[in-house]
Amino acid sequence: LRWLKDNLMSVFSFNKLLIFGVGLIGGSLALALRHQGATGKIIGIGRTQTSLDLARELGVIDQAIVDGDDPSHPEHGGAALAEALSDADLIVLATPVVRIEGLLQRIAPYLSPSAVVTDVGSTKTNVLAAAQRALGDRSIQFVPGHPIAGREFSGVQAALADLFMGCKVVLCPAPELVNDAVGEVQAEVRAGVKPTERIAQMWRAVGATIHWMSAARHDQVFAAVSHLPHVLSFALVEQVLRSDDPALRFAFAGGGFRDFTRIAASNPEMWRDICLANREALLAEIDAYDSVLKQLRSALEASEGKALEAVFERARQARMSLANK
Amino acid sequence: LRWLKDNLMSVFSFNKLLIFGVGLIGGSLALALRHQGATGKIIGIGRTQTSLDLARELGVIDQAIVDGDDPSHPEHGGAALAEALSDADLIVLATPVVRIEGLLQRIAPYLSPSAVVTDVGSTKTNVLAAAQRALGDRSIQFVPGHPIAGREFSGVQAALADLFMGCKVVLCPAPELVNDAVGEVQAEVRAGVKPTERIAQMWRAVGATIHWMSAARHDQVFAAVSHLPHVLSFALVEQVLRSDDPALRFAFAGGGFRDFTRIAASNPEMWRDICLANREALLAEIDAYDSVLKQLRSALEASEGKALEAVFERARQARMSLANK
Numbered sequence: 001l002r003w004l005k006d007n008l009m010s011v012f013s014f015n016k017l018l019i020f021g022v023g024l025i026g027g028s029l030a031l032a033l034r035h036q037g038a039t040g041k042i043i044g045i046g047r048t049q050t051s052l053d054l055a056r057e058l059g060v061i062d063q064a065i066v067d068g069d070d071p072s073h074p075e076h077g078g079a080a081l082a083e084a085l086s087d088a089d090l091i092v093l094a095t096p097v098v099r100i101e102g103l104l105q106r107i108a109p110y111l112s113p114s115a116v117v118t119d120v121g122s123t124k125t126n127v128l129a130a131a132q133r134a135l136g137d138r139s140i141q142f143v144p145g146h147p148i149a150g151r152e153f154s155g156v157q158a159a160l161a162d163l164f165m166g167c168k169v170v171l172c173p174a175p176e177l178v179n180d181a182v183g184e185v186q187a188e189v190r191a192g193v194k195p196t197e198r199i200a201q202m203w204r205a206v207g208a209t210i211h212w213m214s215a216a217r218h219d220q221v222f223a224a225v226s227h228l229p230h231v232l233s234f235a236l237v238e239q240v241l242r243s244d245d246p247a248l249r250f251a252f253a254g255g256g257f258r259d260f261t262r263i264a265a266s267n268p269e270m271w272r273d274i275c276l277a278n279r280e281a282l283l284a285e286i287d288a289y290d291s292v293l294k295q296l297r298s299a300l301e302a303s304e305g306k307a308l309e310a311v312f313e314r315a316r317q318a319r320m321s322l323a324n325k
Numbered sequence: 326l327r328w329l330k331d332n333l334m335s336v337f338s339f340n341k342l343l344i345f346g347v348g349l350i351g352g353s354l355a356l357a358l359r360h361q362g363a364t365g366k367i368i369g370i371g372r373t374q375t376s377l378d379l380a381r382e383l384g385v386i387d388q389a390i391v392d393g394d395d396p397s398h399p400e401h402g403g404a405a406l407a408e409a410l411s412d413a414d415l416i417v418l419a420t421p422v423v424r425i426e427g428l429l430q431r432i433a434p435y436l437s438p439s440a441v442v443t444d445v446g447s448t449k450t451n452v453l454a455a456a457q458r459a460l461g462d463r464s465i466q467f468v469p470g471h472p473i474a475g476r477e478f479s480g481v482q483a484a485l486a487d488l489f490m491g492c493k494v495v496l497c498p499a500p501e502l503v504n505d506a507v508g509e510v511q512a513e514v515r516a517g518v519k520p521t522e523r524i525a526q527m528w529r530a531v532g533a534t535i536h537w538m539s540a541a542r543h544d545q546v547f548a549a550v551s552h553l554p555h556v557l558s559f560a561l562v563e564q565v566l567r568s569d570d571p572a573l574r575f576a577f578a579g580g581g582f583r584d585f586t587r588i589a590a591s592n593p594e595m596w597r598d599i600c601l602a603n604r605e606a607l608l609a610e611i612d613a614y615d616s617v618l619k620q621l622r623s624a625l626e627a628s629e630g631k632a633l634e635a636v637f638e639r640a641r642q643a644r645m646s647l648a649n650k
Contacts (some may be wrong), residue, residue: 148579166576224565225578228586231625232557235617237640239610240549242617250647251494252536253550256588260554262643263581268637272630277623284624285564286650290615292560292567297611300556300604305597312593315562319589322575 003098009248013038014090014202016241020045020067020103022055025120027159030060032206035161043084055156090117090202096270097121097277104134104142106248111135116195117142119203122222124172124215139174143199144215146170146222147208165207170216171199187213188309216281223281230271231282233264339415339527341366345392345428347371347380349476350445351419352484355385357531360486369408380481387516393603415442415527421595422446422602429459436460436616437464441520442451443527447547449497449540449600464499468524469540471495471547490532496524510537532533548606555596555613558589603604 017033018024022044044061046052049297052064065080085091085107093100100119111117121127124144131142149167151158172178173196185196200210213221236257240249253261275282287322299307342358344351347369358364362441369386371377377389390405405596410416410432418425425444425581436442449469456467474492476483498521499504502511506540510521538546578586600607624632 020595047412051438105503148421160527170577190561220575221570221577224568225574225582229561229582230619231621232561232579233585234637234640235614235621236554236557237643239614239617241335241639241643242613243549246547246643249546249550250643252546253647254494255475256558256591256629257554258647259584259587260558260583261644261647264637264640265648266581266637266641268634271637272634275625275633276628276630279628283626284626286618288567289560290618292564293557293611293615296556296560297608297615300600300611301608303601303604305601307626308600309593309597311563312559312589312596313590314566315559315586315589316591318562318566318571318575319586322578322586323590 011212012039013205014315015040016084016088016090017042018045018084018088018091019043019061020091020093021095021099022052022061022156022157023094024154024158024163025147025149026092027055027058027156028149028161028163029092029094029120029147029206031159031161032164033155033202036200036205038205039090043088045081045084051156058156060156060159071291081107081111085115087112089115090198091115093117093119093121097123097127098272098273100127101130101134104131108135108138111138111141113141115141116198117169118145118199120145120147121277122146122274124170124218124227125281126277128172128174128215141195143195144172145199145203146172146218149205149208162207167208168211169203169208169280170211170213170218171196171203172213172218175214178212178214180214180217183212185306219278219281220284223278223285227274227278227282228285230263230266231275231286232289233261235272237261238263245256276282335516338363338365338530339589341409341415343370343409343411343413343416345370345385345416345418346420346424347377347386347481347482348419349479349481349488350472351475352383352385352481353418353471353474353486353488354419354445354531355380356484356486357489361530363527363530364415368413370406370409373533374480382483383481385481385484391463393547406432407435410437410440411592412437414440415523415554416440418442418444421598422448423598424565425452426455426459429456432486433460433463436463436466438463438466438524440466441523443470443496443555445470445472445523446602447551447599450606451539451544451602452495453499455534463641466520468520469497470524470528471497471543472528474533487532489528492533494528494533495536495538496528496544497538497543500539500541503537503539505539505542544603544606548603548610552599552607553610555591556600556611557587557614558586559596562589574579591613 017039019030030042042061043063044052045065045067046056048065055061056064067081093103119127127144131139135142147164147169149163187194203210240246243249337369342364344355355367367386368375368388369380370392371392374391381389418428444452454470456464460467472489472492472494498510512519515602528535530638565571568574
């Protein structure tokens with residue numbers, strides 16, 4: 001019976017979870033998995049003692065390991081981390097995307113062959129490439145992910161056990177495993193570990209729905225519906241600032257301007273990193289946008305009211321059906 | 326005493342108000358002026374009997390005159406309109422901007438020399454020019470206005486007596502009367518009628534604050550903070566529609582995309598007219614925007630993270646102080 005239970009459990013849950021970066025997303029995932037009884041021990045790895053202490057006080061993690069990026073850091077690559085990794089079966093990288101490759105290089109030597117690894121970053125092509133460089137043959141154990149979830153607040157104190165309820169998670173395994181035309185994944189044939197299945201189970205356990213996509217497709221879609229709008233919104237505020245009367249203009253900025261520029265209040269460092277990480281796809285979307293804008297400009301210059309109205313009408317109908325979903 | 330009361334009243338209120346176009350804005354103004362005891366009889370002029378009947382039922386107007394644009398319309402230029410105009414001391418044009426010039430031409434012959442006229446359109450250079458053409462020497466009786474107010478709903482059934490409480494109203498008298506550097510107006514010297522003063526009183530009576538601006542400055546400011554964002558928002562939805570996977574993209578459109586494109590659900594016909602009416606200023610703003618976007622694109626292409634972050638940071642700070650106002 002014990003044997004049966006262990007083996008059934010191993011399909012649906014994890015014995016030991018390591019989370020690198022215990023902030024809003026990492027912390028919420030830890031809370032949610034524990035709440036669902038889907039994980040055993042949870043170890044949080046972070047760069048500062050203070051935030052890890054808070055995570056422990058809040059019951060988000062069971063154990064904390066301080067681990068600096070700096071090789072001269074006393075805990076860097078320490079024995080505690082190596083030991084924690086040796087029998088961890090789920091490793092979640094919830095750090096900024098720029099840190100992922102370095103972390104993967106460092107955990108590679110200690111990674112159990114039955115462990116699965118995922119991340120939660122907003123760009124995927126670069127993360128997949130980083131995993132292939134850092135893990136080589138074992139990169140199959142890594143399934144890049146992107147939960148479409150967030151709050152206005154950040155940090156572990158903002159973590160919620162139900163943050164992922166009903167939210168979408170995009171998983172982007174190696175391109176040969178995914179079929180973009182139908183949005184389906186092909187299970188890995190390697191015996192034993194089935195990382196895509198395990199990571200999908202993890203997200204389903206916390207209430208999310210899985211969407212399979214190649215990393216390239218993911219990055220194109222998010223360049224279009226998230227990264228480009230951020231750039232456009234930052235650009236509009238910048239334009240007002242560069243005008244000869246920014247105070248007057250802001251004084252007459254109504255609800256439309258406020259809605260449009262709400263995302264310009266986003267974290268500049270994070271958005272710099274996302275833009276750089278998704279540079280190719282974002283450049284393509286900026287160019288596509290520029291050509292739509294140029295066409296509207298030409299229609300306006302020629303006072304072609306019908307052409308303008310046709311675009312506005314199409315856009316309005318599409319935007320309204322979006323609102324009804 | 327009676328003489329004193331009449332003369333005091335004439336400074337602070339109106340004996341007879343004519344409103345052309347009894348919709349959200351025209352209807353709200355009628356309700357608000359009546360609520361403040363600032364007007365005597367209110368006559369609503371519209372193109373359809375049905376909406377005027379509704380306005381009367383709702384207590385928005387006292388009398389209705391159906392008046393078609395079409396010269397063959399039985400009521401066109403009818404005796405009822407001429408009579409109503411002869412002793413009206415306040416005339417508000419709350420129709421679409423494109424109809425203003427035609428209306429001014431038609432009311433000109435019947436306009437009392439002591440009457441003041443205003444409009445509520447979103448563009449002002451074209452309205453001022455229309456008034457100068459239609460009224461000639463008497464164009465001083467017309468003070469173009471733009472109340473920055475609105476609701477999601479339209480029509481007289483959406484009218485509210487407190488719609489203008491605390492809202493801003495921009496008044497754009499002839500350029501020689503206004504000083505853009507200090508935002509002040511110079512009172513007309515012509516004896517008797519002081520249209521700028523009267524129209525300002527009207528708006529203050531309903532709780533609005535007055536901002537004086539030349540029509541050119543007004544159109545530039547609103548091109549920047551309202552018309553341009555609408556065009557940019559329509560353009561982004563259009564770009565998604567033109568992509569090879571609009572359904573997939575819309576499926577992953579999160580809160581940022583929704584905020585950014587909320588104004589793309591605006592009325593296409595109205596926005597076509599606004600764009601055409603404010604063509605010059607809007608073209609200039611599109612070009613200014615295009616150059617900001619090009620700079621961001623170059624920084625991204627060259628992976629100049631610092632340059633991107635600097636713009637994002639400036640924008641974020643400006644957007645956040647806007648939120649705190």
